Amino acid sequence: MFFASDNAGPVHPQIMNRILQDNTGHAMPYGNDPVMDEVRQAIRRTFEAPEAEVYLVATGTAANSLALACYTQPFDTIFCSNVAHIHEDECNAPEFYAGGAKLTLVQGGDKMTPKSLHATIAGEEVRGVHGPQRGPVSITQVTERGEVYTLDELRALTAVAKDFDLPVHLDGARFANAINTLDCTAAEMTWKSGVDIVSFGGTKNGCMGVEAVVMFDAEKAWEFELRRKRGAHLFSKHRFLSSQMAAYLDGELWMETAAAANANAQRLAAGLRDNGAEFLHQPDANMIFAAFPRAAHKRLHAAGAKYYIWEGEMEGDDPDEMIAARLVCDWSISDAQIDQFLSYL
Structure with missing residues (x-):
């Protein structure tokens, strides 16, 4: 009964087998391996972007x-939701790699709105040399609270960015889960909706540790290569990143694992509803934020269930007090595990 994180699940056997398959002989390092050529072509086909530049990193x-x-000068600011992953969970790494640039948070909750984004962007670059300059807009999809922007919502946000001539970055750590929810193509959710650069996640969806950066603006490609090397993220034995991504894309495994993770979450969410849980956010993909009584939490923890308490304290006298949890499903969780969890609930 492990619902703490989709980072904690096993590597999919097809991916592990491909790593073993490619672990023979010698291959050129630093992304010059033949498997990387396969990956580039597969991602370009997936995104319907034959000119896209593709790079792999481990995190x-x-x-x-x-x-x-x-896309960010040191004197710029990056616009993102006040609960965006780059703000809440990356220890100021975006600011560090951008040379000291800052984040400007768009207030209003999990999803940014065009109105709030426009107002926030308009509020910057108004003090001349004394204030930050406008930088890129970053959108987290799936959001940090488990919601999914619709294509119309994405396009409305990118339209605001383009009104200010700003580039758009899509944080797609759970990219495949969002695609499964929207039943759209990778192209429709990215460059066809105004996105300039995307992080195409693999680690949370069955890979050992690999993420692709897909750049629709080829002019930035050489800069990315330099920044990757300078930032100590250019793997020498790069073929083992390439192998993971090649297997992930082969036969659309990335869509199969995302569909399984989302289906697991929907099964769990249905059971939570049946047992009177209160949802903090709409569970659009594979993350659930729900509150249920302290007594149920204690039964679950005693039975070995793993998940994070989100709001409230486990310790307390009132067994009926509603305590919120974050529950995340990955592709490997079985129906039996979900049903076991619900039985203790």
Whole structure:
């Protein structure tokens, strides 16, 4: 009963097998391996972008931070939700890799709105040399609270960015989960909706540790290569990143694992509803934020369930007090595990 994080799940067997398959003989380092050529072509086909530049790194933090740095001067500010992943969970890495640039938070909750984004952007670059200059807009998809921007919502946000001539970055750590929810193509959720650069996540969805940075603006490619090297994220034995991503894309495994994770979350959410849980956010993909009684939390923890308490304290006298939890499903969780969790609930 492990619902703490989709980072904690196993590597998908097809991905592990491909790593073993490519672990023979010698291959050129630093992304010059033949498997990387396969990956580039597969991602270009997936995104319907034959001119896109594709690079691999091992972590989502590196993908987001290096991508944003290519569009951010040290005196700029990056616009993002006040609960964006780059703000809450990356230890100021985007600011560090951008040479000291700052984040300007768009207030209003999990999802940015065009109105709030416009007002926030308009409020910057008004003090001349004394204030930060306007930099890129970063959108987290799936959001940090488990919601998914619709295509119309994405396009409305990118339209605001373009009104100010600003580039748009998409943090797609759970990119595949969002695609599954929207039933759209990768192109529709990115460059066709006004996105300039995307972090295409693999680690949370069955890979061992690999993320792709997909750049629709080829002019930034060389800068990304330099920043990746200078930032200590250019792997020498790069073929083991390439192998993961090649297997992930082969036969659309990335969509299969995302569909499984989302379906697991929907099964869990349905059971939570049936048991009177209160939802803090709409569970659009594979993350659930829900509150249920302290007594149920104690039963679950005693039975070995793993998940994070989000709001409230486990310790207390009132067994009926509602305590909120964050529950995350990955592709590997079985129906039996979900049903076991619900039985203790």
